[in-house]
Amino acid sequence: MPDEFRRFVIGLIFVLANAFSASAFADEGMWLFNALPLKQLKEKYQVEPTPQWLEHLQKATVRFNSGGSGSFVSANGLVITNHHVGADCLQKFGDEQHNYLRDGFYAKTQADEKKCVDLELNVLISIEDVTARVNSAVKPGMSSDAAAGARRNAIAQIEEESKEKTRLRSDVVTLYQGGTYHLYRYKRYDDVRLVFAPEQQMAFFGGDPDNFEYPRYDLDICLFRVYENGRPAKIDNFLKFNPRGPNDGELTFVSGSPGKTDRQLTLDELADMRDRYLPYVLRMFNRREVLEMSYSARSFENARKARDDLFGDQNNRKRYDGYLAGLLDPQTWSALQTREQRLRDAIARDPKFKSAISAYDRIKDALTEIAKNAPLYNYLEQERPITIGYRGPRALSGNLFKYARLLMRAVDERAKPNGERIPQFRDSARESLELDLFSTEPIYDDYEILRLTDSLTDFASQFGADNPLVQKILAGKSPHARAVDLVTRTKLKDVAVRKELYAKDAAALQAAHDPMIDLARMIDGPAREARKIYDAQEEIKKQAYSEIAKARFAIEGASNYPDATFTLRLSYGTVRGYEQDGKQIPAFTDFAGLYQRFTEHDNKPPFDLPQRWIDKKANLNLATKFNFVSDADIIGGNSGSPVVNKANEFVGIIFDGNIQSLVLDCIYTDKQARAVSVDSAAIIEALRNVYEARPLVDELLSAK
């Protein structure tokens, strides 16, 4: 790694801290790489990253399409991320004989590295502000529908032009709720191979009970290698691996793609979230968790098949439970009220922001319309990811229905001009769509039937069994009988058939009469109707938020950061513990603590250890730091983010936030909220003395 990238220039700039920040000295913010809080960093830490330092970190950071972050840690394409980010891939190439998720994986040679079926990694190459061009497409007097269409068109055209010109994946990113639009260009890697994964019980030791808790003892890591033209990719910008981890009290940086925050939302929208939306998603996750738990309990093989889904659903359930608890806390609510009131007061002081005041009411009215439409929209459409990596209920559950709907819509949407398509089917997203659609992920009939039966039942419960759409969908059968019929008769299990159908036009696809596609078509009319209503209201909201955002810019300048949008951000924070129920929780845990917890729980799941860890205990330095917490501002999607020190060296990897951090969705606090990381020291100690993966250790440490 070239030296200049690791230098810090101590600057002299000093500006007023953001007036709306809870504390002027808090380590708050998920900052854009092209708009960093240089003054805060300077003021509090006397450091200022150089452009080279930043470019190096930017290009060493990768984004996983499965939802998560990671970083290059060798010149030969080695990428480190969390085990739970790689879990989807691990699960997909398992079978009845091989359970890589449970047993772990290590490729001793490059020839043993296993190619993932549908993983795509993106590296951000450049950022360009295209706000003016996107906004110029909207003409005065346009209806909200027309405005949305015009903006979509402009975005599609910018993406297409850029793609054509640069061959890079080109996404126009909406920031500040439409306040600005940036064109992000990514280098794509779609030949991604698994190098190393520990056993899931090491990555997720303590399971659901310890998830979002601290102290923790998890080796939540996974190593991949990206290939180009069948050979390991040559990487210029990778992070030097520091095997000593950070110190207590040290400043660290976190680079990654936080998924989604709601920090600019109005109080009305947060109240809607608290009283309507979160209760709805929690009901859904409870239902799915119970279904998957009861299926998993029937046999080891079932547990293997459902493990990844179950992990995701439990994780989301706990996460949204914590978020809801935060919103129901009067102290948090009062801080949110203060935040909004200050902004509203500032807006009210200046007559030129007059329309921004009414924007709050327009948002409220749009929320009312969205709530009215929610039963239909939530059940028939909902592609908005409610959490990163979670691909939504997409009307009915199961991979086969997902394929059917993607195929049908891909063919229908292809016939439209690019700008008028549903975003998922624009030309710029084609490669990702095809990767998903032609995945060789195994399909399990029994598990498909289980999930489809459950979602058909849920559908009937939502609308009533006498509802004409429900009757049409069930086709005179019970949910179970209908699911059995659909799953056994569809041809979509076969990738070749999916490819063949994808190539057809709408008429030919319809004529093929695959029963699952016929089912998707039954739902499509009302689903698109619900989407239309939703999109129209979202457009109203978008415009209203944009007005508020404009007013905020005028007041705050560029001193604030935009909400997370699963695009690259830089956070920073101090490694430090916190107080809970009158007790001081230290910043670090160590291997000794892991074995102690294992003993206390009598080696019973989810506190059991893989046999290897029992056998190799004597080899380990038990004082090795294992996990640590910092007050960096992170959120889901930051999973796998590298934690670097001032020298831009890898010292840890983010894998969780504690329960008090779940409220970070809507407001930053550093009182108890902490980001949880695996220490780089633990990674080296485990790879060397438990997994005996010497070549891997050498590759990580020989980095120059």
Place this chain on the structure above:
Amino acid sequence: MPDEFRRFVIGLIFVLANAFSASAFADEGMWLFNALPLKQLKEKYQVEPTPQWLEHLQKATVRFNSGGSGSFVSANGLVITNHHVGADCLQKFGDEQHNYLRDGFYAKTQADEKKCVDLELNVLISIEDVTARVNSAVKPGMSSDAAAGARRNAIAQIEEESKEKTRLRSDVVTLYQGGTYHLYRYKRYDDVRLVFAPEQQMAFFGGDPDNFEYPRYDLDICLFRVYENGRPAKIDNFLKFNPRGPNDGELTFVSGSPGKTDRQLTLDELADMRDRYLPYVLRMFNRREVLEMSYSARSFENARKARDDLFGDQNNRKRYDGYLAGLLDPQTWSALQTREQRLRDAIARDPKFKSAISAYDRIKDALTEIAKNAPLYNYLEQERPITIGYRGPRALSGNLFKYARLLMRAVDERAKPNGERIPQFRDSARESLELDLFSTEPIYDDYEILRLTDSLTDFASQFGADNPLVQKILAGKSPHARAVDLVTRTKLKDVAVRKELYAKDAAALQAAHDPMIDLARMIDGPAREARKIYDAQEEIKKQAYSEIAKARFAIEGASNYPDATFTLRLSYGTVRGYEQDGKQIPAFTDFAGLYQRFTEHDNKPPFDLPQRWIDKKANLNLATKFNFVSDADIIGGNSGSPVVNKANEFVGIIFDGNIQSLVLDCIYTDKQARAVSVDSAAIIEALRNVYEARPLVDELLSAK
């Protein structure tokens, strides 16, 4: 046991089988002991029980107030029931050192028998028809409110008179939806001591995955002894224990208290059940199951505390899932439509039933009103047991809130005339109420806080955090902070305090200002309002059902049986297997099958065996029959029911129905639906060769 009770008189009576039965020869019906289908029994099986045979079985059968059935099996008060019926009691006298639920229990001597804290057993002594007296209280022209009040008054008076005269627990039982009222007099036993229980993993081997499934391998038994005046009660009517079990194809009888069936419900009410009520309860059970599972996963001690609740919630979730699946099956629905249409046609043919036709519409209208009131009623009140043994959400969860509400209402209701009180607080129910209220069941602060936090959160989600009632209940705190405050400050953990408060009048109770009672009072106004609306509509339904029931009587005569009401019934059925997915499921399992299933699942929970069962395998005759199925008509509440042969000998004990039997709630079918029992042979073999409980075996087998 006197000989005449065991004799069968073969009679010669022959009448037409019930015209509405699915099959004239099906073993359908949960019959009243005073109105048996003697002709069907005679016709199909050439048997007819004598009055003595019936009286013996009636008085040998006991009902558990915790929800379940059982029977006397020795002259010294020995009672056998299911482990899952006794589980509540087992759990209540466990502590951190003693986990009787997990480890089992065996009192080698009578001195070791452990008294249950709040168990009450009832034995039905006599039945008297009081229909005329109850109905005479309703005068023409009375409003539905007034009619309900008049009927309640009459019932309370009958119960009080009977109680005074006989000293027996006296309940007026509503049958045929108000078609008839019977006065049931019970002998009460409230000194009930635990004698024997196997480990829960033996009683519930296969856990949730095997629950409601077949083949099964469960020793779901538990033995108690009733005491009077500190000594084992002398029992005249007990069942002779036959250690050989029944044969394949043999006729058997089941005596017990099925909880609740919905076989007379109109299609409109079943549609309401299918589309509104079951989805609602399933959401509730999913929520509770996830809460209890995640709590249990944190430590062994947590798992012990929550085990009984978790068992109940999983059991109910699976049960209502199965019931909903049945209602969503078009074949079942069509059978229900046919059943209703036949009755409606028969009613329509006779002008004197004119008002019964409109009764269907009145029920429909009442259902609409109930549905409108449901959000409030379900969250604030709901004492209607949705399943036997399940004591409802009672507004907020946890034992402390339950005590608070019972205390407040007991004091308030006591000030009213007996007939005007909520049934739970009438004089006739006083002993049961006090048993519940003064239970010495342990209270766990952390578990109370967990459940109260969850239900306060659910409450806020249901009505919105800005709802005035929600704000009042939360008192400016987060759900967690409020729960911590309530649980740590209330004095209701102390039985002595509960007794002291119970003795106060309303003003003094209010002045005591226990925070949990203050909370209960905040809810009480709107809760009673919701109850009033609900009760009024239920009264309209009751009158309408009564008209339909009257018409049905006029058409059918006494040939049909009433819906289950947790009162004593006799069912009968043949021991026989069934076909499923093209495969024949045999009627019996054996111990060999148990060990095979254990091996297949690698001794992993819930297919693990207690160490004792592994050690003693060689002692066992592996060919011993373990569980068996019959087509007897049973439902929840029949748990623990004795299965007897023609000689009135105990040959098994009901503990479950298979998944196909869950639709029996609303319609009988013998195609695949089966009742599942433990074979008496397995009980003796296990007691003798695994538990080495020789005195107990001797007591069971020495019965004369």
